Amino acid sequence: MAEPMKIRATLQGDIADVRILIAHPMETGQRRDASGKIVPLHFIQNITVTHNGKMVMDGQWSQAIARNPFLGLRVKGAKAGDKIVVTWTDNMGDKRTDEATVTAS
């Protein structure tokens, strides 16, 4: 199954700078493997970020997002110890949820 995400959330004033790194192939469905066969489309479609259980960002992606995707966002009104939870779902139904706590910089 999918490997864990790397999530870092550091506080800058009252804004948490959240950086998410996901391990995912993000296949475009146009690439061919060594034997010349097309590698099937495989990419993350939905990604949600919550802050203490409240949705702060709801992303929809296409296959144009680069392999091992990176997502950076800034959450307002954050405090040290707040919980950031990230969930993604891909077009093959695979999904993963990971969480991190906001740390003071």
Added chain:
Amino acid sequence: MQPIRKTRRTLLKLGAGISSLAAFSAAGLLRVGEVVAAQWNKGGFESKAVDDALKSLGVSNMIDSRDIVITAPDIAENGAVVPIAVASKVPNTQSISIIAEKNPFPLAATFDIAGSDPYVSTRVKMGQTSNVRAIVKADGKYYTAVKEVKVTVGGCG
């Protein structure tokens, strides 16, 4: 006549159901206190023309805005990883979409923004040199900005 009428009735019901659901999500009622991922914009992500992608987002009239800042390299050596960040200073920004105009499927991503700062940063694949367009939805209006990114080696192969 009977079976036809029946079908019509069912269709009407179905239509009513769909529109009330749309009204709910538009009012944000489905969002309160729970986490419901927006439905994936299949039509938009599968459209091959920029105009079709814009239509799927509901964009009819875009306003050029200097309040949208796209941070991307002028020249990307590797089209497989092009870092793009979009920051919006448009008040009440609701969503940010990123379009790489000459990609096989131009619409790359849409981010609905609720409690976060209107800023998003990610990495996109680009097939060739093209304009990167950011679309910001705020108060039901659409604002846009463009930046050209030159790609030395494409990243869609």
